[in-house]
Amino acid sequence: MAELLDLDAEVLHSYLSELTAWIKELTADRPPRRILDVGSGTGTGTFALLDRFDRADATALDLSPRFLHHIGGKARALGVADRVRTVQADLDAAWPSVGTADLVWASASLHHLADPDRVLAEIFTAIDPGGFLIVAELDSFPRFLPDDLGIGRPGLEARCHALQAERHAALVPHLGSDWGPRLTKAGFTIEAERTFPIALTPPLPAATGRYAQATLSRLRSALADRLTADDLSTLDTLTTDDGPHGLLNRTDLTVRTTRTIWAARRPAGE
Known part of the structure; x- marks a missing residue:
């Protein structure tokens, strides 16, 4: 799975670049300094966002010690180890003590949760007023x-x-959900919803x-x-x-x- 996630980031690099450029536009009034990657996997979002926001630090949050070890090694290889913190946590059990952030990234992670509404409420509390949550989801492989x-x-x-x-x-069962109503229920204001059709030839x-x-x-x-x-x-x-x-x-x-x-x-x- 680690290999698959890294290959996904490599092959879909143009999508990630376009997406993070769009996020930079959305956050132009207050560029993020503290990023939280919820369900970080091997750090695709962590490193893409650190590359886009060169004054930010990031916390990668995941259940898998193997993934977090992978992120630590990659952070050292990229020379950004001082900007990356890893935290192991089972979000279906409890929200960890990670402090607050002004940008939270949740890519292909919310659909894995048993109770995503509870976790979205926790994320809302963890975001500074005026900060953003970016939810990226897919329907299938x-x-x-x-x-x-x-x-x-x-x-x-x-x-x-x-x-x-x-x-x-x-x-x-949450894969393919419309996350808009869930985000609104948690207290968020939907600033934008965008579909990225990817068709590489x-x-x-x-x-x-x-x-x-x-x-x-x-x-x-x-x-x-x-x-x-x-x-x-x-x-x-x-x-x-x-x-x-x-x-x-x-x-x-x-x-x-x-x-x-x-x-x-x-x-x-x-």
């Missing part, structure tokens, strides 16, 4: 493949995504094949008991074959996904 792969039955990726949507409905970033490989390998593992033997065999060829059908060598890949962003502000008078 990205898509990479043409309908007809030249191997197996056409429509493999569509079948995988349909099965994964059924699985997510049971395991992560050749020439693609160099890591795209590995990104597709990591993503489809994860899908294969999650759906192993629900896919047909033929589809499993096709996925094995895609993810492990070093010939022309393998993802690392295909020339017909694209990257298609959508990210929806809510920019919510704690009212200045609160």
Whole structure:
């Protein structure tokens, strides 16, 4: 999962750059100095925001010690270790003592929570009046493949995504939610909502094949008991074959996904 998150950041670099530039415009009246990354993963948001706001410090908050160790190592490699603090916490249990922030970033993390409304109320309290919460969410994994792969039955990726949507409905029911009403309920004012449609075509970033490989390998593992033997065999060829059908060598890949962003502000008078 750590590799997949880092590849996501590398391949979708242009999206992250556009998004953080937009956030800089939104916060022009009070550039953030203290950033809190809620559900930081491997630090994609942490480092993108520190790069955009060069006078800010960041706290990366996550459940996984492995992810937080990864962030610490990356911070040292990038020369920003003095600007990054890591905190391990289970947000489904209790909100940690992390102080306040003037910008909170929550990317693809809120849908994992058992009670996101409670956590949003905690985030509201943790944001200084006038500060921003940026929520970035996705509906599903990205898509990479043409309908007809030249191997197996056409429509493999569509079948995988349909099965994964059924699985997510049971395991992560908040995925795909409209977070606007939840943010308003927590006390925030919605300043903007924006959809970023991502459709990358050749020439693609160099890591795209590995990104597709990591993503489809994860899908294969999650759906192993629900896919047909033929589809499993096709996925094995895609993810492990070093010939022309393998993802690392295909020339017909694209990257298609959508990210929806809510920019919510704690009212200045609160």
